[in-house]
Amino acid sequence: MTESINILLAGSTEISRIPGISAAGSTPDMSMVTPALDVEILMEGKCISMDVPPMTPDGIPTPSLITRACNEINGIEVFPVNAGMGVKPKTYYYETGLKPARDPQKETALADMEKATGAGKHLASIMKEKDRVILSETIPAGTTTALAIVSQFVSEFRTSSSLPDDPNEQKMEIIRNSRKRTGNMSDPIKVLREFGDYMQAIALSFIENSKDQEIILAGGTQMGAVYFMANRLGYDMRNVRLYTTDSVMEHRGKEIEMVVPRERIRHGSIDFQKSIHSGIRKYSTGNVREGAGMGASILLALEKTTKEDVLRKVDDLYSNFL
Amino acid sequence: MTESINILLAGSTEISRIPGISAAGSTPDMSMVTPALDVEILMEGKCISMDVPPMTPDGIPTPSLITRACNEINGIEVFPVNAGMGVKPKTYYYETGLKPARDPQKETALADMEKATGAGKHLASIMKEKDRVILSETIPAGTTTALAIVSQFVSEFRTSSSLPDDPNEQKMEIIRNSRKRTGNMSDPIKVLREFGDYMQAIALSFIENSKDQEIILAGGTQMGAVYFMANRLGYDMRNVRLYTTDSVMEHRGKEIEMVVPRERIRHGSIDFQKSIHSGIRKYSTGNVREGAGMGASILLALEKTTKEDVLRKVDDLYSNFL
Numbered sequence: 001m002t003e004s005i006n007i008l009l010a011g012s013t014e015i016s017r018i019p020g021i022s023a024a025g026s027t028p029d030m031s032m033v034t035p036a037l038d039v040e041i042l043m044e045g046k047c048i049s050m051d052v053p054p055m056t057p058d059g060i061p062t063p064s065l066i067t068r069a070c071n072e073i074n075g076i077e078v079f080p081v082n083a084g085m086g087v088k089p090k091t092y093y094y095e096t097g098l099k100p101a102r103d104p105q106k107e108t109a110l111a112d113m114e115k116a117t118g119a120g121k122h123l124a125s126i127m128k129e130k131d132r133v134i135l136s137e138t139i140p141a142g143t144t145t146a147l148a149i150v151s152q153f154v155s156e157f158r159t160s161s162s163l164p165d166d167p168n169e170q171k172m173e174i175i176r177n178s179r180k181r182t183g184n185m186s187d188p189i190k191v192l193r194e195f196g197d198y199m200q201a202i203a204l205s206f207i208e209n210s211k212d213q214e215i216i217l218a219g220g221t222q223m224g225a226v227y228f229m230a231n232r233l234g235y236d237m238r239n240v241r242l243y244t245t246d247s248v249m250e251h252r253g254k255e256i257e258m259v260v261p262r263e264r265i266r267h268g269s270i271d272f273q274k275s276i277h278s279g280i281r282k283y284s285t286g287n288v289r290e291g292a293g294m295g296a297s298i299l300l301a302l303e304k305t306t307k308e309d310v311l312r313k314v315d316d317l318y319s320n321f322l
Numbered sequence: 323m324t325e326s327i328n329i330l331l332a333g334s335t336e337i338s339r340i341p342g343i344s345a346a347g348s349t350p351d352m353s354m355v356t357p358a359l360d361v362e363i364l365m366e367g368k369c370i371s372m373d374v375p376p377m378t379p380d381g382i383p384t385p386s387l388i389t390r391a392c393n394e395i396n397g398i399e400v401f402p403v404n405a406g407m408g409v410k411p412k413t414y415y416y417e418t419g420l421k422p423a424r425d426p427q428k429e430t431a432l433a434d435m436e437k438a439t440g441a442g443k444h445l446a447s448i449m450k451e452k453d454r455v456i457l458s459e460t461i462p463a464g465t466t467t468a469l470a471i472v473s474q475f476v477s478e479f480r481t482s483s484s485l486p487d488d489p490n491e492q493k494m495e496i497i498r499n500s501r502k503r504t505g506n507m508s509d510p511i512k513v514l515r516e517f518g519d520y521m522q523a524i525a526l527s528f529i530e531n532s533k534d535q536e537i538i539l540a541g542g543t544q545m546g547a548v549y550f551m552a553n554r555l556g557y558d559m560r561n562v563r564l565y566t567t568d569s570v571m572e573h574r575g576k577e578i579e580m581v582v583p584r585e586r587i588r589h590g591s592i593d594f595q596k597s598i599h600s601g602i603r604k605y606s607t608g609n610v611r612e613g614a615g616m617g618a619s620i621l622l623a624l625e626k627t628t629k630e631d632v633l634r635k636v637d638d639l640y641s642n643f644l
Contacts, residue, residue, distance in 0.1 A: 003451055077447050088417075092444050095410075095417040122414050125399050129325055129451035 004076045004132040004300075006218070006293060007123065007206070008042060009139070009199040010035035010093070011083030012100035013109070016141035020170055023056040023162040024140035024291070030054070031140035032086035032100070038064035038138040038292050039080040039089035042071070045317065048090040053321050056162060060282045061318065063291035064138065069314040070297035073304050076134065079127075081119065083139070084198040094123070101197040104148060104178035108194055116198045120205025128211065134243075134300075135206060135226075136218040136293025137199045144171045146225035148195035150259060151175060152185060153232065157259065159221035160252045162288050188232050200226055207235050215240045218296030220248035220289060221256060228259035237264075243296035245269055247289040268299040270307045276315050277322075326398045326454040326622075328540070328615060329445065329528070330364060331461070331521040332357035332415070333405030334422035335431070338463035342492055345378040345484035346462035346613070352376070353462035354408035354422070360386035360460040360614050361402040361411035364393065367639065370412040375643050378484060382604045383640065385613035386460065391636040392619035395626050398456065401449075403441065405461070406520040416445070423519040426470060426500035430516055438520045442527025450533065456565075456622075457528060457548075458540040458615025459521045466493045468547035470517035472581060473497060474507060475554065480577045481543035482570055484610050510554050522548055529557050537562045540618030542570035542611060543578060550581035559586075565618035567591055569611040590621040592629045598637050599644075 016022045016031040025031035034054040037047050041064040047053055054062040071078065080093035086100045096119045101109045110116065127133055139145070143159035150157045151172075158168055175195070182194050192201060203226045207215060217223035223242055231237050242260045246269040249256065256265065272283035282288075301310050338344045338353040347353035356376040359369050363386040369375055376384040393400065402415035408422045418441045423431045432438065449455055461467070465481035472479045473494075480490055497517070504516050514522060525548045529537060539545035545564055553559050564582045568591040571578065578587065594605035604610075623632050 005448065077444075079448055082417075090419060092419075092441055093417050095404075095415050097412060097414075119414055122399075126327065126401055126448075 002131045003129070004134060005127060005130045006071070006076050006078045006134040006136055007127070008039065008078055008080045008292065009083040009135065009137045009202055010039050010080055010085055011098065011139050011198045012086040013139065013141050013145055013197045014100055014103040015144050015174065018174070020167050021144055022141040023058070023287070024062070025054050026057055034062065034140050035085050035138045036087045036089040038062055039093060040091050041065060041068050042078045042292065043080060043091040046320070049087065055279070056288060058164065058282065058286060059279050060286045060288045061279045063288055063294040065318055065321070066294045066314055067292045067297040069317040070301035070310060073301040073310060073313055074297065076300060081123065081202060083116070083202050098198050101145065104195045105174055105181065109145070109196055110193045110198060110201055113193045113201050116201035117205040120202040121209045123202070124206050124209035128213070130213060132214040132216065133210065134216045134218045134293060134296055135203050135223070136296065137222055138292045139197050139199045139222065142197055142199065142222045144174060145195060145197040145200065146222045147171050148175045148178060149191050149200065150225045150228050152191045154258055158252060158255045160248055160289055164287050188229055192229065200229065204230055204233065207240060208233070213239060216296055217242045218293035219291070220244045220295070221252055224256045224259045240264070241266065243267070243299050245290055245295035245298070248295065251289060266299055267295060268302060270298055270310050270314070274311060277318050280314060280318055324453045325451070326456060327449060327452045328393070328398050328400045328456040328458055329449070330361065330400055330402045330614065331405040331457065331459050331524055332361050332402055332407055333420065333461050333520045334408040335406070335461065335463050335467055335519045336422055336425040337466050337496065340496070342489050343466055344463040345380070345609070346384070347376050348379055356384065356462050357407050357460045358409045358411040360384055361415060362413050363387060363390050364400045364614065365402060365413040368642070371409065377601070378610060380486065380604065380608060381601050382608045382610045383601045385610055385616040387640055387643070388616045388636055389614045389619040391639040392623035392632060395623040395632060395635060396619065398622060403445065403524060405438070405524050420520050423467065426517045427496055427503065431467070431518055432515045432520060432523055435515045435523050438523035439527040442524045443531045445524070446528050446531035450535070452535060454536040454538065455532065456538045456540045456615060456618055457525050457545070458618065459544055460614045461519050461521045461544065464519055464521060464544045466496060467517060467519040467522065468544045469493050470497045470500060471513050471522065472547045472550050474513045476580055479580055480574060482574045482611055486609050510551055514551065522551065526552055526555065529562060530555070535561060538618050539564045540615030541613070542566045542617070543574050546578045546581045562586070563588065565589070565621050567612055567617035567620070570617065573611055588621055589617060590624060592620055592632045592636070596633060599640050602636060602640055
């Protein structure tokens with residue numbers, strides 16, 4: 001039997017407080033709470049720190065709901081890690097002491113990068129007997145930090161977004177302001193420290209220190225950015241793959257294939273439009289395309305059962321939240 | 323190769339604030355900081371939250387120093403767990419949200435026992451591929467909570483102590499006061515909840531949920547109490563052993579053999595009296611006999627090298643602290 005673990009890297013960046021950048025939370029400031037709530041949903045099947053799950057202003061509930069429902073099918077254990085959360089979850093997690101990444105327009109984003117690197121190394125050692133490690137994320141505004149680091153090297157790269165109109169121009173404005181502060185940079189580690197988030201730093205250190213185990217980067221353009229940087233840093237990528245959703249590939253497939261070889265990408269979906277809940281149906285037409293490892297969890301659940309069963313589990317779980 | 327992990331269950335009980343009960347810290351209130359410092363020493367090889375390592379009023383430094391030196395030889399990774407720390411360490415650890423166990427004379431000691439049980443279960447799942455799991459502890463006044471739970475069932479049991487004169491009568495006074503509050507109890511789970519500490523609760527849940535892996539209870543009478551309770555609860559004990567120091571067995575060997583079958587006990591030592599440091603030499607004559615898995619770490623280091631080498635490593639490490 002393949003022994004798997006889902007390491008959920010949960011954190012924040014001050015960028016998510018900038019209006020217009022992230023819809024991961026009903027307001028920009030609420031986005032600071034979203035990672036903690038996602039951790040609670042994945043670990044406990046419910047929110048503890050608040051009464052309601054995180055939701056976009058459009059009423060699309062957090063993808064961690066889908067991931068939780070899928071994990072109940074695929075049986076994969078979650079191990080949450082503090083990758084710079086602004087608010088801490090009321091459940092079990094691995095404490096790193098990291099604080100939210102800072103706004104790169106004003107200052108170095110990852111002042112504590114060594115702490116993140118140490119965490120990735122310690123986790124790789126603790127988890128070294130797992131056959132398969134799924135690295136997933138919940139980082140509101142993480143598509144902006146992904147764009148910030150990759151666009152230093154691949155100018156035509158674009159990331160996905162949780163907003164109806166992808167605010168690419170606003171993201172680029174933030175990145176231009178940040179570049180004004182730092183000047184030109186070509187060292188990937190320096191770029192990461194100045195512009196990145198702690199999810200990226202921990203994931204990269206984990207890949208660097210991992211040996212002979214399958215690593216699934218579970219996410220869209222954010223995890224594509226991790227793949228790109230790991231590859232650029234010369235890490236061994238033979239066992240690393242990216243699992244995401246059909247929806248991400250429809251929106252940003254071209255961009256993901258700029259940073260991850262096509263044969264290393266898997267994607268899947270379920271028929272969200274058949275859901276009994278309007279919030280879940282919006283996954284088929286809305287703008288929340290990934291998050292909390294949703295795509296990977298769907299793919300791994302579909303190894304065990306049918307799309308209809310997965311949707312039923314999602315609907316049942318969400319009914320408990322309403 | 324045997325893959326091992328040392329899960330360090332670090333916590334406090336309000337009992338350690340009672341003068342005369344614990345020497346794990348230069349003053350009773352300092353004993354609340356000792357677990358965090360032990361975690362820092364084991365993870366980082368140094369104290370971060372304070373300038374000096376925890377020390378008894380007699381000048382015997384914390385046994386976590388010995389454990390750290392031994393771990394540098396045996397190569398075993400440490401995974402610290404918050405088992406109710408009063409102060410949190412400035413390094414990586416598994417956060418459970420647990421607070422120090424309360425004084426059983428006044429109230430139920432483990433108000434959050436379900437949280438501890440859940441942590442033990444989650445950890446057993448995360449660590450299930452490890453061949454060998456070492457469960458160690460740093461709980462000032464933990465010999466009192468050990469005595470409190472075991473003496474409900476074995477009246478002639480006695481525990482060890484970090485003080486020159488083992489304050490058995492004072493411990494029994496605390497236990498008598500606690501029994502006045504609760505009345506008679508025979509259910510082990512109820513006894514644990516009313517009188518125990520969170521180290522015991524997490525360790526018991528880990529044993530209950532573990533399968534087909536060797537478990538080493540690393541400690542003296544405190545871990546003996548865990549063995550006793552696990553056995554009484556009917557858990558599968560075939561793979562569970564107790565590793566401790568010669569010094570504990572000389573002091574409380576008879577009592578440990580009341581609760582752990584002789585063939586399940588291993589003990590060892592090094593020649594502390596040959597140390598270049600007076601504080602370390604006191605281990606050969608003093609009263610700090612166990613803690614932070616010292617005995618197990620010595621035994622496992624001696625599988626790799628000689629007693630002389632181990633002592634040299636201990637001396638070198640302690641030199642860095644002075």
